Amino acid sequence: MADGVALLGEGMAAREERGLTYPFGPPPGPGQAVEIAPDVRWLRLAMPVSLNHINVYALRDGDGWTLVDTGLDLSGTREEWDLLLAGPLGGDPVTRVICTHMHPDHIGLAGWLCERFAAPLVMTRLEYVTARMLVADTGAPAPEEGAVFYRAAGWDESQVQGYRKGYGQFGKLVSPMPSGFVRIRDGDRLAIGGHAWRVVVGEGHSPEHACLWREADGIVLGGDQILPRISSNVSVWPTEPDADPLGDWLDSLKRMKTVFPDDVLVLPSHGEPFHGVQARLDALIRGHMTALRRLERTLRTPSRVVDAFPALFARPVGDGLRGMATGESLAHLNYLLRRGRAARRRDAEGVDWWTAIRQGHRA
Numbered sequence: 001m002a003d004g005v006a007l008l009g010e011g012m013a014a015r016e017e018r019g020l021t022y023p024f025g026p027p028p029g030p031g032q033a034v035e036i037a038p039d040v041r042w043l044r045l046a047m048p049v050s051l052n053h054i055n056v057y058a059l060r061d062g063d064g065w066t067l068v069d070t071g072l073d074l075s076g077t078r079e080e081w082d083l084l085l086a087g088p089l090g091g092d093p094v095t096r097v098i099c100t101h102m103h104p105d106h107i108g109l110a111g112w113l114c115e116r117f118a119a120p121l122v123m124t125r126l127e128y129v130t131a132r133m134l135v136a137d138t139g140a141p142a143p144e145e146g147a148v149f150y151r152a153a154g155w156d157e158s159q160v161q162g163y164r165k166g167y168g169q170f171g172k173l174v175s176p177m178p179s180g181f182v183r184i185r186d187g188d189r190l191a192i193g194g195h196a197w198r199v200v201v202g203e204g205h206s207p208e209h210a211c212l213w214r215e216a217d218g219i220v221l222g223g224d225q226i227l228p229r230i231s232s233n234v235s236v237w238p239t240e241p242d243a244d245p246l247g248d249w250l251d252s253l254k255r256m257k258t259v260f261p262d263d264v265l266v267l268p269s270h271g272e273p274f275h276g277v278q279a280r281l282d283a284l285i286r287g288h289m290t291a292l293r294r295l296e297r298t299l300r301t302p303s304r305v306v307d308a309f310p311a312l313f314a315r316p317v318g319d320g321l322r323g324m325a326t327g328e329s330l331a332h333l334n335y336l337l338r339r340g341r342a343a344r345r346r347d348a349e350g351v352d353w354w355t356a357i358r359q360g361h362r363a
Contacts, residue, residue, distance in 0.1 A: 019279035020228055022272050023265070031083035033058065036273060037219050037265070039193050041088065045071035045080050047105060051230075054105045055269050057221055058084075061193040064095040064117075068212065068221055069269060070109040073175040077109060096182075098122040098190075100223030100269070101206040102131035104173040112175040121181045122190075124201060126208035128181045131174070138171030149238040152352045153326050154304030162319065184210055197221075200259055204249025205232040218264040220277070225252070228271040231284055235327025236334055246335040250285060257281050288332075295332050299342055299356035305329050308354075 014023045024042075028034045033041040039060035044053050057068040071077040085091065094117040099107045102123075114121050121128075142164040150163050184190065186201035190212070200211040202225040212221040224232045234249045236242075262278040274280070294311040308329040309317045317325040333354055336342035345353050 018283070020274045020276040022228075022274050024273055027053075027055075027272060030080055031087050033084065033088035036267060037214075037217060039195065040214075040219060040267075042267065042273065043084055043088075045077055047072060048074070051270060053270065055267065055271075057267060058089055059192050059195075059197075061095045064093040065089055066096050066098060066192050067094055067113060068098045069100055069106045069223070070097065070113055072105050072108040072173045073112065074108075074173070078112065081109065081113070093117050094119045096120050096122055098184075098210075098212070099127065100211065100221070100225075101209040102127040102134070103206060103224070104170060106223070106269070107131055107177070108174050110175070111177045114178050121178045122184055123181050124185065124199075124208035124210050125183050127206060127210070128177075128183075130207055132177060135171040135174055135177060138168045140168050142167035143238070146238040148350065149241055150326065151350050152305075152346065153330065154306035154351060155322075155326075159319075159322065163323070166323075200256065202249075202252035202256065204234045204245045204247075204252055213260070213264070218261070220260060220264045220266045222266045222268045224269050226256070226266050226277060226280060226284075227268045228266070228274045228280060230270065231287055233324055233328055234331045235324060236330035237327055241330075242334065244331075244334050244338050246288065246331040247338065249331075250288060253281050253285050292332060292336065296336065296341065296356045296358075299336075299354055302345075302353040302355050304351060304353060305333065308333065 014021060024034060024036070028042060028044050030046070033043050036042050041058040043056050043058060045056060047053055054069065054071055056071060059066040059068065071080070094113055096119050097110050097113050099110050099121065110121055113119065146163060146167065147160050150160050155163070184199050186199055188199040190197045190199065195214055195216065197212040197214050200213055202209045202211065205224050209223055209225050211223055211225050213219070234245050236245060257278060260277050263275065264277050265273055265275055266277050266280070267273045291312050295308055298308055298311040305326055309325055312329055312332060313325060333342060337344055341356065341358050343355050343357055347353060
């Protein structure tokens with residue numbers, strides 16, 4: 001290892017788990033990088049939550065670096081970037097910042113890095129606009145529509161009050177975003193350091209999530225669209241209560257099965273780089289199909305959204321995860337509703353009750 005960079009092949013210990021192959025050894029530590037392929041370096045930033053890290057990537061771009069995703073806006077993360085920029089990235093400038101999507105662990109320090117290096121921010125339009133909208137809500141009072149939404153899901157008044165208190169936190173983990181951006185679309189090809197990267201867009205986890213694929217050697221920057229061990233959260237939120245993100249998510253996974261050949265190397269935002277994309281896409285689809293069948297069995301008895309938790313989650317849902325669990329449960333319920341497999345009725349107290357229509361019907 002030189003200057004904190006582990007070269008391809010150093011310390012490698014390929015292993016197989018559940019149909020996937022992990023060709024690299026330990027992930028990079030603070031101030032370190034792993035050279036995954038020519039001109040591609042894997043970096044890892046810490047996060048103070050149960051999902052305790054995010055992988056970000058540096059792509060050699062002439063005399064500088066294109067960065068893909070940025071971590072949360074925390075003082076410790078800024079210090080980690082200082083170490084990485086001065087160490088394994090050699091003090092070279094950042095030429096642009098690409099964000100796969102708008103969640104705070106991906107865009108948190110985009111504005112800080114863009115301002116520091118006078119570098120453009122590159123995103124899809126829906127991700128950029130949604131991020132700007134959510135940042136603008138920071139510190140604002142919770143809208144009453146949100147309280148109605150969570151009350152309908154079966155939250156009690158103390159839990160609804162918790163929603164009100166926690167509303168508008170998004171921007172607290174995001175540095176001020178650039179006022180403009182460079183738009184990318186599905187099918188675009190970006191020239192980065194003499195290499196062509198194809199943009200492949202997915203939906204469901206976020207509105208217009210961008211993966212990047214270097215077709216010449218099969219490197220895929222998968223963001224949160226294709227994770228090796230966990231399934232990304234797919235949720236309905238008060239801003240669009242009748243949305244069908246699970247339908248979008250499943251359609252995206254099925255489309256990606258026709259796009260990516262099985263020999264690509266996926267570089268995910270969480271977990272470790274892996275081979276076996278077709279097996280992983282199949283597993284993600286199969287997991288939701290199984291969850292939908294369990295949910296339909298639950299709905300043989302009229303149920304609230306909160307009553308669906310045991311059918312979808314392997315562990316009890318505490319206060320810290322109630323919002324995400326509610327959103328993900330609604331994504332599955334709305335999926336069934338849209339396809340005529342569930343019905344919804346709101347009672348006089350404003351609570352929704354869900355019932356299966358075609359029990360046992362497969363997705």
